[in-house]
Amino acid sequence: MATIAVLGTLDSKGVEHAFVAECIRGRGHEVLLIDVGTGGPAQIEPDVTREEIADLGGIDLKGLVGRQDRGECVSAMSEAAPKMLLRLQEEGRIDGLISLGGGGGTAIATAAMRALPIGFPKLMVSTLASGNTAHYVGTKDIVMCPSIVDVAGLNRVSRMIFSRAAGAICGMVECQNSDESGDKPIIVASMFGNTTECVNEAKRTLEEAGYEVLVFHATGAGGRAMESLIESGMVDGVLDITTTEWADEVVGGVLTAGPNRLEAAGKAGIPAIVVPGCVDMVNFGERDSVPTVHERRTFYIHNPQVTLMRTSVEESRKIGEIMAEKLAAYTGPLQVLLPLRGVSVIGCEGQPFYDPEADEALFEVLRSKLPGKVMEKDAAINDLAFARACAQALLAQLR
Numbered sequence: 001m002a003t004i005a006v007l008g009t010l011d012s013k014g015v016e017h018a019f020v021a022e023c024i025r026g027r028g029h030e031v032l033l034i035d036v037g038t039g040g041p042a043q044i045e046p047d048v049t050r051e052e053i054a055d056l057g058g059i060d061l062k063g064l065v066g067r068q069d070r071g072e073c074v075s076a077m078s079e080a081a082p083k084m085l086l087r088l089q090e091e092g093r094i095d096g097l098i099s100l101g102g103g104g105g106t107a108i109a110t111a112a113m114r115a116l117p118i119g120f121p122k123l124m125v126s127t128l129a130s131g132n133t134a135h136y137v138g139t140k141d142i143v144m145c146p147s148i149v150d151v152a153g154l155n156r157v158s159r160m161i162f163s164r165a166a167g168a169i170c171g172m173v174e175c176q177n178s179d180e181s182g183d184k185p186i187i188v189a190s191m192f193g194n195t196t197e198c199v200n201e202a203k204r205t206l207e208e209a210g211y212e213v214l215v216f217h218a219t220g221a222g223g224r225a226m227e228s229l230i231e232s233g234m235v236d237g238v239l240d241i242t243t244t245e246w247a248d249e250v251v252g253g254v255l256t257a258g259p260n261r262l263e264a265a266g267k268a269g270i271p272a273i274v275v276p277g278c279v280d281m282v283n284f285g286e287r288d289s290v291p292t293v294h295e296r297r298t299f300y301i302h303n304p305q306v307t308l309m310r311t312s313v314e315e316s317r318k319i320g321e322i323m324a325e326k327l328a329a330y331t332g333p334l335q336v337l338l339p340l341r342g343v344s345v346i347g348c349e350g351q352p353f354y355d356p357e358a359d360e361a362l363f364e365v366l367r368s369k370l371p372g373k374v375m376e377k378d379a380a381i382n383d384l385a386f387a388r389a390c391a392q393a394l395l396a397q398l399r
Contacts, residue, residue, distance in 0.1 A: 001028055001029055001030060002029045002030070002095035002096060002170075002173040002174070003029065003030040003031070003032055003093060003094050003095055004024050004029055004030070004031055004032070004094065004095060004096040004097070004098060004169055004170070004173060005031075005032045005034055005085065005088065005094040005096065005097045005098070006020055006021045006024070006031050006032070006033050006034065006098055006099070007034040007036060007081070007085070007097060007098070007099045007108075007109055007112060008034075008035070008036065008037075008099050008100055008101060008105055008109070009035075009036055009037035009038075009039070009101065009104065009105045009108070010033070010035040010036075010037050010042040010043055010044055010046055011035075011037030011038070011039040011040045011041060011042055011043065012037060012039060012040075012043075013043075013100060013101065013105065013151055013152075014037075014042055014043025014044040015043055015044070015153065015154065016100050016151055016153070016154065016158070016162060017033065017044070017099075017100060018033075018043075018044045019154055019159070019162055019163075020098060020100065020162050020163075020165065020166045021033060023162070023163050023166035023167070024098075024166050024169070024170060027166070027167065027170045029170055029173065031047075032047045032048065032088070032093065032094055033045070033046045033047045033048070034046060034047065034048040034053070034081075034084070034085075035048065035049055035050045035053075036050060036053060036077045036081050036105075036108045036109070036112075037050055038050065038061070038064065038065055038070075038073035038074075038076075038077060039065075048084065048088075050077075052084070053077070053080045053081055053083075053084045054076075054077075054080055056080060056083050056084050056087070057076070057077075057079055057080025057081075057083055057084075058080075059076050059077075059079075059080050064076055070104065073104075074104040074107055074108060077108045078107050078108050078111040079111070081108050081109070081111060081112040082111050082112045082114065082115030083115070084112070085097065085112040085113075085115055085116060086115045086116065089116055089117070089120060095121070095173045096120070096121035096122070096123075096169050096170075096172055096173040097109075097112070097113060097116065097120070097121065097122045097123070097169075098122075098123045098124075098125070098165060098166070098169040099112075099113075099123075099124055099125070100125045100126075100147065100151045100162065100165075101124070101125070101126055101127070101151060102126070102127045102128075102150065102151055103127070103128065105126075105151070106124060106126040106127070106128050106136060107136070109124055110124055110136040110137070110138075110142060113140060113142045114137075114138045114139075114140045114142070116140070117232065118140060118141050118229070118232070119141065121169055121172035121173050122140070122141070122142050122143065123142075123143045123145060123165060123168055123169045123172070124136070124142055124143065124144050124145065125145045125146075125147050125151070125161065125162065125165045126144060126145070126146070126147060126151075127146075127147050127150055127151065129144040129145055129146040129147065130146045134221065138224075138228075139221070139224045139225040139227075139228035139229075140228075143168070143172075145161070145165050145168070146161075147161055148161055149161075184210060184211060184212040185210075185211050185212070185236035185237070185398075186211070186212050186213075186214060186234055186235050186236055186237075187206055187211045187212070187213045187214070187235070187236060187237040187238070187239055187394070188213075188214050188215075188216060188226050188229060188230060188235050188237075188238055188239070189202065189203060189213055189214070189215050189216070189238075189239040189240070189241060190215075190216050190217075190218045190222070190223065190226060190239070190240050190241055190242040190243065190277070191215050191216070191217060191218065191241065191242050192217070192218045192219075192242045192244055192277065192278045192344075193302070193345075194244075194277075194278050194281070194344040194345045194346060194347075194381075194382075195241055195242045195277045195278055195344065195345075195381055195382065196382075197382040197384075197387070198241055198277070198381050198382045198383075198386060198387040198390070199215060199239070199241055199242070199387070200387075201384050201387035201388065201391075202239060202241065202387045202388070202390045202391040202394075203215065203239075203391075205387075205388055205391035205392070205395075206239070206391050206394065206395070209395055211236075211237070211398075213239070214229070218242040218243070218244050218245050218255070218257075218277075218278070219245075219255045220245055220248070220254075220255040220256050220257045220258075221257075222257075223245045223257030223261050224257050224258065224261075226264075227257070227260065227261060227263065227264040228264075230264035230265055230268055230270070231264045231267075231268070233268070235265075235268070235270060236270060236271075236398065237270055237271045237272070237394055237397065237398050238265040238270060238271070238272040238273065238274075238394075239273050239390060239391070239394055240262070240265070240272060240273065240274045240275065241273070241275045241277045241381070241390060242275070242277040242278050243261070243262065243274065243275065243276055243277055243278075243279055243323065244277060244278030244279055244281060244283075244344075245257035245261050246261060246262070246279060246319050246322060246323060247278070247279045247280070247281060247282045247283075247311055247315070247319055248282055248283055249261070250315060250318055250319050250322065251282040251309070251311065251315055252282070252291070253282040253283040253284060253309075254283050254284055254285060255283040261326075262274070262323065262326040262327065263326060263329075265330065265332070266326065266327070266329050266330035266331060266332070266334075267331070268332065269330075269331040269332035270332050271332055271333040271334075271394060271397035271398050272330065272332065272333070272334050272335075272394075272397075273335050273336075273337060273390050273393050273394045273397075274323075274327060274334065274335075274336050274337075275336070275337050275338075275339065275343075275381065275390065276319070276320070276323065276336075276338070276343050276362055276363075276366070277339075277343055277344065277381055278343060278344045278347075279311065279316070279319050279323075279343060279362065280310060280311050280316070280342075280343050280344050280346075280347040280353050280355070280358065280359070281300075281308040281309065281310065281311065281344060281346070281347075281353060282308065282309045282310075282311060283306060283307075283308060284306075284307045284308075284309060285305060285306065285307065286304065286305060286307065287299070287301060287307045289307070290307055290309065294309055297309050297310065297312075298310040298352065298353065298355075300346055300352045300353060308346070308353075310352075310353045310355060310358070311358060312358060313355075313357055313358045313361045314361075315358075316358040316359065316361045316362040317361040317362065317364075317365055319362060320361065320362040320363070320364075320365030320366050320369075321365050321369070323366065324365055324366055324369035324370055325369075327370055327373070328369065328370060333397040334373055335373060335375055335393045335394075335397065336366055336370055336373050336374045336375070337374075337375050337376075337377060337386070337389060337390055337393065338363050338366065338367075338374060338375070338376045338377065339377055339379055339380055339381040339383070339386050340359075340363070340376055340377060340378050340379070341378065341379055341380040341383075342354070342359070342380040342381060343359065343362075343381050344381060345381075345382060347359070347381075348380045363376075375389075375393065377389055
């Protein structure tokens with residue numbers, strides 16, 4: 001039997017959360033009702049009150065409510081609730097978390113969910129679940145379920161959705177971790193379609209040496225997720241072969257991972273291999289979506305939904321400067337490997353993005369600003385020899 005936290009604004013949506021709680025109890029689990037409302041009195045009695053959450057978060061709840069600013073109330077609870085949920089999880093008092101909400105409730109509940117570790121069951125039934133949920137999910141494994149109708153009372157549709165959601169969170173807490181990797185040390189790796197062969201070969205070499213390799217797709221969200229996992233302390237080594245997200249960050253593409261990419265490994269002080277993989281390309285959507293300012297540039301249609309643009313000499317130099325600045329701050333073992341014959345499949349000689357001048361601008365910055373940290377290889381990024389060199393360099397650091 002598990003204990004599932006049912007969190008919500010119980011002043012306005014207490015009846016709905018009470019229904020979910022009963023569904024959970026009906027499946028044999030216990031419930032911990034948590035109130036994050038800031039309006040009128042709770043419709044049902046909570047196990048954890050809004051006052052307790054406010055005290056833990058250092059919030060003057062009476063003053064906050066007195067100002068009658070709903071946005072300020074939601075923001076304050078979004079900061080306080082994560083502290084309470086993390087404490088409950090660390091104390092072993094809860095095994096899963098479910099919430100129902102509209103805009104404010106979703107913001108508060110998902111903030112709490114993002115504070116919980118990966119693998120901890122978390123389910124959000126929301127009126128906003130069918131749109132862009134990136135800022136709600138972040139880099140965590142939050143399950144977003146569309147509420148279909150508003151979370152405003154019980155009816156034939158909402159009862160069906162809420163009861164299924166209750167069954168889902170029960171199934172999540174009942175599911176045992178079937179991990180068979182045991183205590184193998186973890187290595188994280190970044191990959192793109194244009195670096196797949198390299199990462200797969202390096203992964204094979206590392207797995208043969210007894211490591212578990214977790215591969216992240218360098219699409220913005222993937223890079224952020226990898227950085228988050230490194231920050232968690234679970235990771236022993238980093239194989240950052242595909243740093244392409246910096247091209248999107250610098251030039252304005254759609255797959256940026258934000259300005260903090262490449263920082264986590266340095267702060268963690270763990271061994272890292274870094275390659276400027278696929279920084280020769282910026283990602284856009286359909287061809288017509290590319291800003292007109294780039295009209296005279298070199299493009300490659302990866303598929304009907306993805307248009308790649310070749311980075312220029314100046315852009316490559318700027319990417320190199322940013323990467324060098326990030327990497328210079330690393331406190332652990334670091335090796336930067338340069339594939340001199342191309343940083344992507346389509347950046348090699350005879351391919352659409354072949355531009356040795358742009359590549360050299362990138363390489364020269366990294367050489368000059370990271371003395372003693374750069375290893376050059378007369379190979380393309382997907383050559384097996386280069387992949388094995390990356391893996392062997394990381395193994396040497398780990399030893």
